[in-house]
Amino acid sequence: MSLDNYRAVFFIVFQHVLTSSYLSNMAEEEFTDINGNSISLDCHTHSAFCREFTVNSPKLSLRKVMVYTCFIWILAYAIFFFTENTAALTSAIIVTLVGMMVYIHFVKVDQETLLIIGSLGVQLSSAYASGRESTTFIEMNKLKDIVINEAVYMHSIIYYLCILIKDPADPDKVTSLVPLFQSSKPRLNCLVHVYRSCQEILAQTT
Numbered sequence: 001m002s003l004d005n006y007r008a009v010f011f012i013v014f015q016h017v018l019t020s021s022y023l024s025n026m027a028e029e030e031f032t033d034i035n036g037n038s039i040s041l042d043c044h045t046h047s048a049f050c051r052e053f054t055v056n057s058p059k060l061s062l063r064k065v066m067v068y069t070c071f072i073w074i075l076a077y078a079i080f081f082f083t084e085n086t087a088a089l090t091s092a093i094i095v096t097l098v099g100m101m102v103y104i105h106f107v108k109v110d111q112e113t114l115l116i117i118g119s120l121g122v123q124l125s126s127a128y129a130s131g132r133e134s135t136t137f138i139e140m141n142k143l144k145d146i147v148i149n150e151a152v153y154m155h156s157i158i159y160y161l162c163i164l165i166k167d168p169a170d171p172d173k174v175t176s177l178v179p180l181f182q183s184s185k186p187r188l189n190c191l192v193h194v195y196r197s198c199q200e201i202l203a204q205t206t
Contacts (some may be wrong), residue, residue: 014168031190033057034158039184041193049118049201053194056111057185060104060129072096104129109183116198118205122146124180136178140205142166146173146198148191159188159193 031039042054076092081084109128116122121139128134144164150157161180167173181191 004006014186029189029193032187033185034153034187036113037187039190041186041190043193049129049204050121051116051197051201053114053197055113055186055190056074057109057184059110060108065100069100070095091143101130105132112181112184114180114194114198117202123129124178138163138165138178143202144171148175148188148195158185159191160185182197 011017017200029041032040033039034082037058039058040056043058044054046052046206053150062136072092073089073097076088079088107125110129111125111127113123113125113127115125117123117140121137122140122143124136126134142165145165146161146163148159151160152158152203160182163175163180164174165178180194
């Protein structure tokens with residue numbers, strides 16, 4: 001093996017050690033979403049060209065579910081008390097059960113994952129409170145860049161991570177944006193960690 005090959009191997013190993021140390025410090029840091037709720041960021045380095053980032057949101061609060069359920073049922077009982085119409089109680093039970101199923105199956109996301117593979121592309125996954133999972137894959141040749149963008153949300157400026165999709169006819173143009181971590185909505189300090197790691201992999205693939 002030549003001296004240049006030894007240097008290349010040493011550089012890759014050294015970079016991997018620095019990345020592992022950086023990601024371990026990232027995992028120990030505390031993060032919050034835009035509403036101030038505590039979230040966690042788990043990072044895994046599978047290889048020099050493959051990293052996985054998982055944002056865990058707070059679990060569904062049983063106390064809140066009980067409060068909302070009791071409120072609806074008390075309101076339905078009050079209507080029944082004054083109107084003596086049993087349809088109010090029946091409707092309250094049905095609405096509560098259907099609403100809860102819809103919420104945990106289509107709305108409440110417990111976990112969002114970003115898996116970036118330098119040679120293939122980016123996989124986006126969401127795990128819902130019901131256990132349902134949805135996955136989207138974006139090929140690397142369609143990806144122009146990963147950037148931090150800003151938007152107006154509830155009369156305030158927030159930041160979000162997004163993928164820029166190339167225009168097939170003109171690679172220098174962007175056809176669409178794919179926002180990341182839409183449900184967990186991490187603050188800027190969390191997004192910066194993920195952004196830097198993604199840029200390291202993208203820089204190696206170009």
